Amino acid sequence: MSGLVLKLGPKERVLINGAVIENGERRSRLSVVTPNANILRLRDAIHPEDVNTPVRRVCYIAQLVLSGDANPEDAYFQILRGIEQLSQVLTDHDSRALLCDATDAIQDKQFYQALKSLRSLLPREDRLLSAARPQ
Numbered sequence: 001m002s003g004l005v006l007k008l009g010p011k012e013r014v015l016i017n018g019a020v021i022e023n024g025e026r027r028s029r030l031s032v033v034t035p036n037a038n039i040l041r042l043r044d045a046i047h048p049e050d051v052n053t054p055v056r057r058v059c060y061i062a063q064l065v066l067s068g069d070a071n072p073e074d075a076y077f078q079i080l081r082g083i084e085q086l087s088q089v090l091t092d093h094d095s096r097a098l099l100c101d102a103t104d105a106i107q108d109k110q111f112y113q114a115l116k117s118l119r120s121l122l123p124r125e126d127r128l129l130s131a132a133r134p135q
Contacts, residue, residue, distance in 0.1 A: 003035070015040040018067070038067070040063060046060050057082060105117060
């Protein structure tokens with residue numbers, strides 16, 4: 001059996017193909033065997049009011065596809081454009097590798113994998129933005 005294994009904590013919520021599913025009182029594991037299912041852990045979701053940085057904007061577009069709130073074809077070019085803009089600023093080796101992974105995932109229409117790679121850039125972006133703020 002292949003697929004995604006979700007490990008959920010008590011009362012944790014996950015969005016699967018547009019349906020919110022809440023775990024019970026104990027930790028559990030779910031195996032998602034349907035290929036290309038749209039899955040988003042709600043604890044990892046970026047809320048609209050928090051979409052205030054370049055990386056968060058691109059992540060949010062991928063998240064909208066996973067939640068079923070955006071058309072994948074429309075989001076495809078928006079995400080690629082956002083990744084291109086990020087690659088002009090985030091030029092270190094690690095960031096480039098993550099952006100390359102995100103690009104490959106988007107080209108394969110794997111929005112979850114793209115979101116995962118892009119989310120890895122959030123701590124780096126936070127450090128860069130905090131260093132740029134006047135003290």
